[in-house]
Amino acid sequence: MPIRQELAASIRKKYGDLDFWLHCLLFLLLGAALWPLTAWFAQTAHDQSRIFHALIVLSVATVLLVRFGQITLTDTLELNRSARRALFTAYGLLALSYLGRMLEGFDWLSLLIVPAYCWALAAGVRFVFGEGTRRLTRTVAITLCVFLFISIWMAPLDWPLRSIAGVWSEAILSGIGQETGLGLYTPQGEAPMLILVVNQHPFHVAAECNGFGVILTSLLLAILLAVHRRSSLFRLILNITLSLALGLAFNILRIVIIVLLAPSLMDHYDLMHEIVGGITYWACLILVWLVCQGPTQFSNEAKSVPQAEAEH
Structure with missing residues (x-):
């Protein structure tokens, strides 16, 4: 089933589920708390073409990993185990970053907002697209975290x-x-x-x-x-x-x-x-x-998926 149809079916199925809306609220509140970092990053990418180009290349590389890898959609729009773990990690890091601003001598804790931001994005993707994106989101979250920290030191x-x-x-x-x-x-x-x-x-x-x-x-x-x-x-x-x-x-x-x-x-x-x-x-x-041995062709696992579907 195409991704859009699968997500639409999940929304229709979970529309009347209170837990679904509570989970959406958790992500909405986290997004609001992290909005200042989003605005700063967007402004930096706008002002510095080098940052913007690096972001484009990182996005293209991620698409290639999806294209040549095996990404499966399972239990979409559900707070699965990996999404829940990433979400709680993001909230915990965000709380520590705010605590660092209030405690004298612990200003360095405020930098934890960067990994909080990355794990929040990972949690959001895992929530929307399911457990099958865990490897990809972990990869992108760690890389994006390095990206944001280095951008600060430009x-x-x-x-x-x-x-x-x-x-x-x-x-x-x-x-x-x-x-x-x-x-x-x-x-x-x-x-x-x-x-x-x-x-x-x-x-x-x-x-x-x-x-x-x-x-x-x-x-x-x-x-x-x-x-x-x-x-x-x-x-x-x-x-x-x-x-x-x-x-x-x-x-x-x-x-x-x-x-x-x-x-x-x-x-x-x-x-x-x-x-x-x-x-x-x-x-x-x-x-x-x-x-660095980036994928240039479909993996054996990815090749087997369409073949298996054709047999059915």
């Missing part, structure tokens, strides 16, 4: 990442025979600028050049796949290391290509910048997906 990571990108780009360009220089330039009354000079052409290594977007997205893909596959701790660390290395490498490659092409394409610099950035961004993510 500003502090800007200059360290910018410095790494500038230093390595200069080293590579110098190694292939280009005349290079790297330095900090501070215009009067303005913020300092990291300037990379190549063959007497100055390039501003701006915040958009720090590679935060491609590094963050690569890291999220690695964590998503490791958690979904229930990888060992060693494999998780290996995935994270490889994803960070690939993210850094492709960001530096992007800068080097742009710098080399810029003198001959200055009239179309913005277009060239976007094309090179897009190609290196998606090439990196595809490579991370393959290296």
Whole structure:
């Protein structure tokens, strides 16, 4: 039965059930309590394209896991065991986060609102679509939690990442025979600028050049796949290391290509910048997906489902 028809049938069946409406009220109250974090995340994604793009990639990766995996709908719109456990966990973490705001010296507890938010989403999906989504929701909840925490640290990571990108780009360009220089330039009354000079052409290594977007997205893909596959701790660390290395490498490659092409394409610099950035961004993510053994075809379990249905 199609998902929409199954959900519609469940609603008609549970419409007169008081427990169903009490469960909906629990989710509604939790959503209202977590609304400030939702608003902050939406505003951050709107203001920072790198966060928005990472969110899109994470969503696409989740769809691929659903597409190539085996997701079954069972007991929809029911507070099953896993949904109930996730819901109570979300409420408990939320209560601790509020408690941390009231107690002096326990401000760090307020950060628990982030995992509370993630487990609330997991509980909601399990409630709507059933117990069969438990593995997927656990995977996405953990990855989203990492995503939100790193998003908070985007500003502090800007200059360290910018410095790494500038230093390595200069080293590579110098190694292939280009005349290079790297330095900090501070215009009067303005913020300092990291300037990379190549063959007497100055390039501003701006915040958009720090590679935060491609590094963050690569890291999220690695964590998503490791958690979904229930990888060992060693494999998780290996995935994270490889994803960070690939993210850094492709960001530096992007800068080097742009710098080399810029003198001959200055009239179309913005277009060239976007094309090179897009190609290196998606090439990196595809490579991370393959290296971390992301699914590229249907699993044996998923293949058996339509075959079994056909036999009936």
